[in-house]
Structure formats: C-alpha cells, structure tokens
Amino acid sequence: MEEKQNWDVIIVGAGLAGLSCAHALAVHGKRVLVLETHEYAGGRTSSFYDDGMPVESGLHRYIGYYSALPRLLRDCGVYLNDMVTWEEKADILIQNENKKMVLGLAPVFAPMKTLRGVFGNRDCLSAREKLSLLPFFLCGFLSYPFSLRLDKYSVTEYANRHRVAPRAQRLILEPLSSGIFFLPPENYSAYAFFGLFAPAIPKFPKMRIGAYLGGMTEVMCNPIAEKIKACGGEFRFCETVSKILLRDNCVVGVETTVGKQYYAPKTVLAVTLPAAKQILSPLRGRRELENLFRLPCMSACTLQIDLDRPALKKDITCFGPGTDAVSFAEQSRTTFRGTEGRLSVILGNPSEYAKKDPQTVLRAVTEQMRTLGVHLDGHILRFRKVAEGNDFYSLDKGNQHLRPSQKTGIEGLVLAGDYTKTSSFATMEGAVLSGEQAAEACGVSAHNWLLHEKG
Ligand SMILES: Cc1cc2nc3c(=O)[nH]c(=O)nc-3n(C[C@H](O)[C@H](O)[C@H](O)COP(=O)(O)OP(=O)(O)OC[C@H]3O[C@@H](n4cnc5c(N)ncnc54)[C@H](O)[C@@H]3O)c2cc1C
Missing domain, CATH: 3.90.660.20 (Protoporphyrinogen oxidase, mitochondrial; domain 2)
Structure with missing residues (x-):
C-alpha cells in the first residue's frame, strides 16, 4: 500500500506544532500532507466527545504575551476576542x-487588581513573607537570560537559597510552578519557572490571561486546518504512523500501523516526545538524535x-x-x-x-x-x-539542554513539537514556534513568513 503523490512535506501530527508547520509551508505554496492518529485536530489542545460528554485535552489558558500563536491565528481569520474571554x-x-x-x-488592563494582589492579601501573607520573595524573583529574572545555570536548581532549592519564607513558597511559588506544569516545586526547574514568566516583563502591557470561549478544536485548531486546506494542504485523520522509511540513511517517508506508505522529500515529525522516540527507534544510537532519546x-x-x-x-x-x-x-x-x-x-x-x-x-x-x-x-x-x-x-531540573532542535542533521527528517528547542517551554506558544522553526528547516524562511504577513 504505497502512495506516491508529489507532496513536498509529510507532517505527522495535527497538534499546534504540526498545524503551525503545515500552515507556514502551505501558504508558501508547498504541497503538504498531514497525518493524524485521532479523528480531529489539536492534540493536547483539542476538544472532543467522550461517550457523549464534551471534554477537552485539559484546562488551557492563553497568555497575553504570546506572539507566534496570535500571528498564526490572525492569518487564519481567528480574532482573539472571539476566541477567549479575558481574566484579570x-x-x-x-x-x-x-x-x-x-x-x-493584568497590570495595564486592571492595575488596581494587580496592586491589590501585591499590597493586599495581608490576612493570608504578611509583608515580611511577601518581601522574602523579592530577592528570589530579582535574582531569577536577572540570571535567566544569560545562561542555563538556573536549570541546576529546582524552584524549592532556588527559593531556599534566597530564604523565601515557607508560607510564601507554598502560597505563591507552588501555584506558579505545579499549578501550571503539574510538577512539585521540589523537582520543577527554576529555569523553566523564570523562563515561562520572563517574556511577560518586556511585554507587560499585554499581560492578561484568556479562557477559551468554546472547545479548542472548534474555536482554534479547525480554523487553522481550514486555512491549510484552502492553501492546498491535505489531511488524513485516523492514520497512525508507526515507522519512518529509510533509504541510504535518509528519511524518505513514513509507514502507518496498517502498512500504508507515504513518500516525500521531507518528513516533519510533529508528534509527542514518546511517539517520536517510538517512530524513530530504528535510528536510536545515531549521534544526531542522542538528546531526543535522553530527554525524559x-x-x-x-x-x-x-x-x-x-x-x-x-x-x-x-x-x-x-x-x-x-x-x-x-x-x-x-x-x-x-x-x-x-x-x-x-x-x-x-x-x-x-x-x-x-x-x-x-x-x-x-x-x-x-x-x-x-x-x-x-x-x-x-x-x-x-x-x-x-x-x-519533563520540566524537572537538568533537562533543558537536552531539547533537540528542529533540524536533525539527518537528511529528510525535521522535528517539531513543544519539546523541541524554542524560546518558549511546553506551551501552545512553544508548539507554534517549533512548527515555524520546522518550516524554516524545510526551506520556508522566517523572512518569507514576515513578508507574507505584511503582504
Ligand atoms: C492539561 C494540560 C494543560 C495545559 N495548559 C496549557 C496552558 O494553559 N497554556 C499553554 O500555552 N499550554 C498549555 N498546555 C500545553 C499545550 O497543550 C502543549 O504544549 C501543546 O498543545 C503541544 O502541542 P504539540 O503540537 O507540540 O503536541 P501535541 O498537541 O501533543 O500534538 C501531537 C499530535 O501528534 C499526534 N500523534 C501522536 N502520535 C502519532 C502517530 N503515531 N501518528 C500520527 N499522529 C500522531 C497526536 O494525536 C497529536 O495530535 C497544556 C497541556 C495539557 C495537557
């Protein structure tokens, strides 16, 4: 069962990373085929019916400082104010x-609430406990841009180094770490902690968070998929890729669990990290993929x-x-x-x-x-x-240097996904950025993308 059409790129996975990559390529005239195991788009940002009950992949919040995701949405005709309602x-x-x-x-949209958050709440946290957070945040935000050094510490270790009061650790640092990425602060990397909030500093006027006004597949992912289709891109749902196809050490396509083979000069693997490890298992041992296999x-x-x-x-x-x-x-x-x-x-x-x-x-x-x-x-x-x-x-300390880049060094193979190296972390923004970077690795440069946006 072999399908040879003239696709330029096969993209495996219709999560935000795959969609963002397919979009960047399709609007530049590349012929793309997207293969997705589920019957709907969105991956970890999806909504679907489970035995009659509408559910979603999980509670999501759009953060006001995101820039790649809103750029993508704008190009697909999605207006942020229709997609989310803002929380202050x-x-x-x-x-x-x-x-x-x-x-x-929301310091600009709701300054009084922000000030009340900082100076109020006195029955919950004393002024001394609040002040104990200051050196922690100052040192963290100052160190973050310059090196991965912070990744040596967990949030708790870094907080203890800066003598943050235990109650401030529990009431402020725990929600801002495990409340966002489910890991206890004893494990959660201080680098990921500060990295997630650092972009909010220069972009603080945009800071606020958005709650979705509808299922994420419906209000966000389907419109992106529609735009890709309008540009000639093709989707095949319920297709589970099981392995890559190799010829002379180059990746030439993929095979599905039912033996269907798809060929193209480039394959972008935009699946989750464990799925990528499984699909790429024939290449385990290749130096170029060493970090991918080591990343927990x-x-x-x-x-x-x-x-x-x-x-x-x-x-x-x-x-x-x-x-x-x-x-x-x-x-x-x-x-x-x-x-x-x-x-x-x-x-x-x-x-x-x-x-x-x-x-x-x-x-x-x-x-x-x-x-x-x-x-x-x-x-x-x-x-x-x-x-x-x-x-x-895993956002445990010590893993950041293992995030692989989208260019693999293996002919025909490109990676995308929130685990790959971007300026963001395991977020929707990170996934979209990784998709854009994967498109660049396939020959659509960011420069072209910007020209397209202006055009
Ligand atoms: C509970 C929860 C809460 C979150 N909250 C937030 C939040 O508030 N804000 C935020 O920015 N981010 C949040 N995120 C993170 C965000 O959802 C992810 O970072 C982002 O969706 C990852 O996109 P991706 O495309 O890299 O991966 P995925 O969305 O996982 O996409 C991978 C795709 O590949 C498909 N696939 C896998 N294996 C195969 C295969 N063998 N063949 C074909 N297809 C395959 C999958 O079905 C999936 O569609 C949250 C995630 C979860 C789970």
Missing part, C-alpha cells in the same frame, strides 16, 4: 483556612466534571496549593456553555492519577476540593478523567 485575576484557595488570595494578572517525559492528568450548578461563583483560574487539585476552573459560562456547571481540574502527581480508575480519582478530587471550600457532593452529573500519558517533556 486568579484565586489561590487556601486549604483548611476558608480564605483566598487574589492575584492580579512526564504525564498530565485532568478530571472534568459536569455538575447541576456552577462549582464556583466565577469562571476564573484557581489554584489549590497543598492539594492535588493544583489548578482548576469553573467553565460553564465560558468553554462549556451548554452545561449547568462544569469544573475542570488539573491534577498534581499525574503519573499516579493516570494509573487510578476514574471513580477513585473523583473521590480524591471531591475530598481535596472540600478542604478548599468547594463542595461537589450531590451535584455531580457525570465526569471524565483525561490522561495524557507521558506526553510532555
């Missing part, structure tokens, strides 16, 4: 204290619950430090507007929860939410556990 603050719920801290997130993975796990009433007064991002409900949000007035109540919870210790049966996970979450003052008992209609087993590269 986040709540940190304090376990067993029946109190919450409010973090202002980590999991994500979320619980999505439909309720007969909203769990929280507002649809805003909340954090639950000290619990396994590391971050969560009510979504019935935003992403899942057809529901009476809808809670999406991102779990800490994801590899443990990924192994547990959904009912056990629900019991644990209900219990932990109760300690945060959120009562779900008697209001749950249905729920789903969504586990992305090992799909992330």
Whole structure:
C-alpha cells in the first residue's frame, strides 16, 4: 500500500506544532500532507466527545504575551476576542483556612487588581513573607537570560537559597510552578519557572490571561486546518504512523500501523516526545538524535466534571496549593456553555492519577476540593478523567539542554513539537514556534513568513 503523490512535506501530527508547520509551508505554496492518529485536530489542545460528554485535552489558558500563536491565528481569520474571554485575576484557595488570595494578572488592563494582589492579601501573607520573595524573583529574572545555570536548581532549592519564607513558597511559588506544569516545586526547574514568566516583563502591557470561549478544536485548531486546506494542504485523520522509511540513511517517508506508505522529500515529525522516540527507534544510537532519546517525559492528568450548578461563583483560574487539585476552573459560562456547571481540574502527581480508575480519582478530587471550600457532593452529573500519558517533556531540573532542535542533521527528517528547542517551554506558544522553526528547516524562511504577513 504505497502512495506516491508529489507532496513536498509529510507532517505527522495535527497538534499546534504540526498545524503551525503545515500552515507556514502551505501558504508558501508547498504541497503538504498531514497525518493524524485521532479523528480531529489539536492534540493536547483539542476538544472532543467522550461517550457523549464534551471534554477537552485539559484546562488551557492563553497568555497575553504570546506572539507566534496570535500571528498564526490572525492569518487564519481567528480574532482573539472571539476566541477567549479575558481574566484579570486568579484565586489561590487556601486549604483548611476558608480564605483566598487574589492575584492580579493584568497590570495595564486592571492595575488596581494587580496592586491589590501585591499590597493586599495581608490576612493570608504578611509583608515580611511577601518581601522574602523579592530577592528570589530579582535574582531569577536577572540570571535567566544569560545562561542555563538556573536549570541546576529546582524552584524549592532556588527559593531556599534566597530564604523565601515557607508560607510564601507554598502560597505563591507552588501555584506558579505545579499549578501550571503539574510538577512539585521540589523537582520543577527554576529555569523553566523564570523562563515561562520572563517574556511577560518586556511585554507587560499585554499581560492578561484568556479562557477559551468554546472547545479548542472548534474555536482554534479547525480554523487553522481550514486555512491549510484552502492553501492546498491535505489531511488524513485516523492514520497512525508507526515507522519512518529509510533509504541510504535518509528519511524518505513514513509507514502507518496498517502498512500504508507515504513518500516525500521531507518528513516533519510533529508528534509527542514518546511517539517520536517510538517512530524513530530504528535510528536510536545515531549521534544526531542522542538528546531526543535522553530527554525524559512526564504525564498530565485532568478530571472534568459536569455538575447541576456552577462549582464556583466565577469562571476564573484557581489554584489549590497543598492539594492535588493544583489548578482548576469553573467553565460553564465560558468553554462549556451548554452545561449547568462544569469544573475542570488539573491534577498534581499525574503519573499516579493516570494509573487510578476514574471513580477513585473523583473521590480524591471531591475530598481535596472540600478542604478548599468547594463542595461537589450531590451535584455531580457525570465526569471524565483525561490522561495524557507521558506526553510532555519533563520540566524537572537538568533537562533543558537536552531539547533537540528542529533540524536533525539527518537528511529528510525535521522535528517539531513543544519539546523541541524554542524560546518558549511546553506551551501552545512553544508548539507554534517549533512548527515555524520546522518550516524554516524545510526551506520556508522566517523572512518569507514576515513578508507574507505584511503582504
Ligand atoms: C492539561 C494540560 C494543560 C495545559 N495548559 C496549557 C496552558 O494553559 N497554556 C499553554 O500555552 N499550554 C498549555 N498546555 C500545553 C499545550 O497543550 C502543549 O504544549 C501543546 O498543545 C503541544 O502541542 P504539540 O503540537 O507540540 O503536541 P501535541 O498537541 O501533543 O500534538 C501531537 C499530535 O501528534 C499526534 N500523534 C501522536 N502520535 C502519532 C502517530 N503515531 N501518528 C500520527 N499522529 C500522531 C497526536 O494525536 C497529536 O495530535 C497544556 C497541556 C495539557 C495537557
């Protein structure tokens, strides 16, 4: 089963990295074929039905300082204000204290809330505890741009070096680390921590976070796919690539699990890190791919619950430090507007929860939410556990130097994905940047891209 058409590039994976790469190539007239294992686009930014219940790959927030993702969306006719609703603050719920801290997130759009976040919350964190954060943040942001040195430390180690008060570590640093990337601060790389927030400093006027107004496949990924198709690109869904095809040590195409072979001069592997390792296993041992095989993975796990009433007064991002409900949000007035109540919870210790049966996970979450003052008992209609087993590269300290670049040094093979080397991390922005860089590795330069944008 061999299909030889004149594709210039085969892209494996229709997550944001694959879509961004396919888009950059297709708008420049390259013939692209995108192969995706699922029946929908989006990967880790997707929405779909699971046995009749609408779910998503996990609670996502668009960060106001992103630049590659909005550029891509603009070109695909998606207006940010139609896609997200803006949040100006986040709540940190304090376990067993029946109190919450409010973090202002939009210094220009909501300056008072931002100032109140910094100078208020006095019943939760004393002025001394807040001040203890200052040397930590100052040194971290000053060191971040100059070297990978920060990657030697975990957030906790770096905080202890700078004598951050324990309560400030728990109430501020824990939500900003494990609340975002599910890893405990004892493991979470200080480099990734500061790197995630550093772009917000020069772009602080743009800083605020957006909650999706609809499923991510529907409001974000499908319009990108439509634009690619309009430029002549082709998609094949439900096609799982199992191996690469090699000729004289060059990659000449891919083969699917049912034996279909697709050929093109270039193959962009835009799958998750574990899938890339599996597909590229015949090349294990090649020096060019050494880092890819050494880069460790980590999991994500979320619980999505439909309720007969909203769990929280507002649809805003909340954090639950000290619990396994590391971050969560009510979504019935935003992403899942057809529901009476809808809670999406991102779990800490994801590899443990990924192994547990959904009912056990629900019991644990209900219990932990109760300690945060959120009562779900008697209001749950249905729920789903969504586990992305090992799909992330690990943000543990010491891994950043292992992120491979998109150019592999192997003829015909290019990589894309949020784990590859970009100025961002395991985010939507990182995925889009990696796709653009992969397109450059296929011969569409950033310069052409900018000209196209201006044109
Ligand atoms: C719970 C959760 C919360 C998150 N929150 C945020 C957030 O708030 N903000 C943010 O910016 N980012 C967030 N992210 C991260 C963001 O979703 C990812 O960084 C981004 O989606 C990665 O895109 P990607 O294209 O690199 O990978 P993926 O989206 O994983 O795409 C890989 C694609 O390859 C396909 N594929 C895999 N194997 C094969 C195969 N063998 N053959 C064919 N196709 C294959 C997959 O189905 C998938 O479509 C979150 C992620 C999760 C899971």
